[in-house]
Amino acid sequence: MLRTGDKKRRGQALVMITMSLIAMCGVMGLAVDLGWAYFVRKSAQRAADSAAMAAAGFALQQVGQGALFSCGVSKVACQAVTSCPASPPSPPGTDIDDACLYAKQNGFTFGGSGGQQNVTIAADITNPVPTAPGITVDYWATARVTQNIPQLFSAVMQFPWAQVSARATAAVIDVAVPGTVYMLDRENDASPNGKGVDLHMGGGGNLTVAGGMYMASGAAGGKYATAINGSATAVTAYTSTRGQVDQPSAFTPAAAAGQSDGVNFQDPMQGKGQPPPPTQAQAPDTGGTPGGNLGGGSGCTNLSPGTYYATSVVKGKTVASGAPLNLSGCVNFTSGGSGFGNYVFFGGLNFNGGTFTFGPGRYILAGAQSGNSIVSAGNGNIITDNTPMSGGNSVANIDAGEMFVFTDANYTAQGTAVYVPPMVSAVQSTLGFSSIDINMGNDTSSSYVNLHGLNTSNANLPPELKPFAPDVWWQDQANSPILYNPDGTINTTACLGGSINSPCANPSAAKTSPDINFQAHPNTWLYGMLYQPRGASLNFQGHGGLNSPMMIITGSISLQGSPMVLQPYPGNPLVRRQAALVE
Numbered sequence: 001m002l003r004t005g006d007k008k009r010r011g012q013a014l015v016m017i018t019m020s021l022i023a024m025c026g027v028m029g030l031a032v033d034l035g036w037a038y039f040v041r042k043s044a045q046r047a048a049d050s051a052a053m054a055a056a057g058f059a060l061q062q063v064g065q066g067a068l069f070s071c072g073v074s075k076v077a078c079q080a081v082t083s084c085p086a087s088p089p090s091p092p093g094t095d096i097d098d099a100c101l102y103a104k105q106n107g108f109t110f111g112g113s114g115g116q117q118n119v120t121i122a123a124d125i126t127n128p129v130p131t132a133p134g135i136t137v138d139y140w141a142t143a144r145v146t147q148n149i150p151q152l153f154s155a156v157m158q159f160p161w162a163q164v165s166a167r168a169t170a171a172v173i174d175v176a177v178p179g180t181v182y183m184l185d186r187e188n189d190a191s192p193n194g195k196g197v198d199l200h201m202g203g204g205g206n207l208t209v210a211g212g213m214y215m216a217s218g219a220a221g222g223k224y225a226t227a228i229n230g231s232a233t234a235v236t237a238y239t240s241t242r243g244q245v246d247q248p249s250a251f252t253p254a255a256a257a258g259q260s261d262g263v264n265f266q267d268p269m270q271g272k273g274q275p276p277p278p279t280q281a282q283a284p285d286t287g288g289t290p291g292g293n294l295g296g297g298s299g300c301t302n303l304s305p306g307t308y309y310a311t312s313v314v315k316g317k318t319v320a321s322g323a324p325l326n327l328s329g330c331v332n333f334t335s336g337g338s339g340f341g342n343y344v345f346f347g348g349l350n351f352n353g354g355t356f357t358f359g360p361g362r363y364i365l366a367g368a369q370s371g372n373s374i375v376s377a378g379n380g381n382i383i384t385d386n387t388p389m390s391g392g393n394s395v396a397n398i399d400a401g402e403m404f405v406f407t408d409a410n411y412t413a414q415g416t417a418v419y420v421p422p423m424v425s426a427v428q429s430t431l432g433f434s435s436i437d438i439n440m441g442n443d444t445s446s447s448y449v450n451l452h453g454l455n456t457s458n459a460n461l462p463p464e465l466k467p468f469a470p471d472v473w474w475q476d477q478a479n480s481p482i483l484y485n486p487d488g489t490i491n492t493t494a495c496l497g498g499s500i501n502s503p504c505a506n507p508s509a510a511k512t513s514p515d516i517n518f519q520a521h522p523n524t525w526l527y528g529m530l531y532q533p534r535g536a537s538l539n540f541q542g543h544g545g546l547n548s549p550m551m552i553i554t555g556s557i558s559l560q561g562s563p564m565v566l567q568p569y570p571g572n573p574l575v576r577r578q579a580a581l582v583e
Helices: 004-063 095-105 463-468
Strands: 079-083 117-124 139-150 161-176 181-183 199-202 206-209 212-215 226-228 233-235 238-241 293-303 306-314 317-320 325-333 341-346 349-358 361-366 375-377 381-385 402-407 436-440 448-452 471-475 515-520 523-531 537-540 545-554 556-560 563-567 575-581
Touching (some): 004 139, 199 206, 306 325
Parallel strands (some): 181 545, 212 238, 325 349, 341 361, 361 402, 448 523, 471 523, 545 563
Antiparallel strands (some): 161 575
16 A cells, blocks of 8 residues: 555656656757758768869860850850759750759759759859859859758757758869979980980089979880989979989989879870960061061161061062061060060071060961071070069069960961961961070170060960960970870870870971070070970080079970079969869
8 A cells, every 4th residue: 555655756756757758859859850960961062062063174174274264155154043953964065064963963953852952053254253252263163952851859849841051162273283394205205315315414414493393204124214424413392203213313302213104294284275376467467578687777676566577579579588587786576555465477586686675475486497497596695575684683574474486387276377478378388397596605794585474463465375374485286296186185096006105196297396405605584484395305505504483394305514493483383274172
């Protein structure tokens, strides 16, 4: 028989147990709600990330490294926030379609999960990016993913549903290219320094590189990517090569030899194509230059943008001779009203003593006749621009800079062919590739080169040239024994059994002359980048030197008793486009 007190205590225990069960159920419901929300949130973020990256990656694949991004062109779509279709088209017609497909593959689509899901995409080429201010991009896409999920704990509080959302933004951005020197020749390439030899140094030649150095040759089996003699040394931030070096002690720090192939052993300019020539309107026909003589008078000769070529009189008729243009005295190449000039020279340029000032501009040297250099400069020439040296050192330019393109009379790039005046067409076939020969004395007061590459910070730089900044000297990729594609990649399909190590040969290789030669005591400052294609060579003989803030891309380098000092380049670096998440 229970007493009255026992009955009361028994009732209190029942109430406490009931309340505990309710609390436990609530905690369990809350845990389920939070856990499920966390899982869906993580899944939604993966879908948003993949969708945004798919849009940016698809757009980059379509446009490439060199062309300009434009809405509605090359399958690049721009739109405000818009829901994806329930069934995105496959294969995708635009980058937005690709984004919606990737979101669907990750479990999220418009109307999915019983009508509880939504996926929206916004994209444009505007700056700054709305969700990532402060980042400059070529193109951006933002994916937003949402899903309503049922609630247990919150349902008691009259909130039966909760929304989980995720957002991601991907963009096509510019990423600086690492390294200062790229030597592109590979083990099977017939380098002038020896098969597969990227770097040849002798006679006390010394190379000092502020950044890294890459050699693509994978020479092995008793063969080497280098040929180093005497007391020659190379001091770099680092040296990386696919093959072996013949004199390991010549490198400080030690070269990292035998590296596996990768992007750093490929042409950093691949996929960008080549810099386009100016249009006829940008470089109008000047009517020819009698005898090819420019300058030489008592004062300075100012040359406006245009197309220049030498003429002669044959049987009483003025015709284009194809001979070099001879510069002497004081000659100024002006920038024109736009602040950026465009020039085309047929026959090559001979610098015959004097001061020659090149304003910001694009200078196309469209071939020379057999036996003539496309550029020839001896002692007593000052070849400079509007940014003078300071204290014997090259300094940064604030103007748009200059780009010299060394090519032939058939140059075509980005779908544009160099304009050939009617008079020049009669000798066009005789104007082929030729070498660049700089032969100067060691008197820096009367003999030096001081030029600056393209500067993307200046508004006068034409948009189509921005992908090639900070180039100052560019050698045509067709002037190589290696066959290049129009987009600047190596052709490995036009021949049987082609590969990156054994590419197709240029069928016009017998007509190429891909060397840049510095002889005697040239004093050269090229602020920016010097570009040569694979198969070309940069040669220094005697005591010729190069001491400048710059980077070099070439096939191979030969230093014979010649110091080369590549200082840190503090200007706008060479960049490549890359798709990346920015938010």
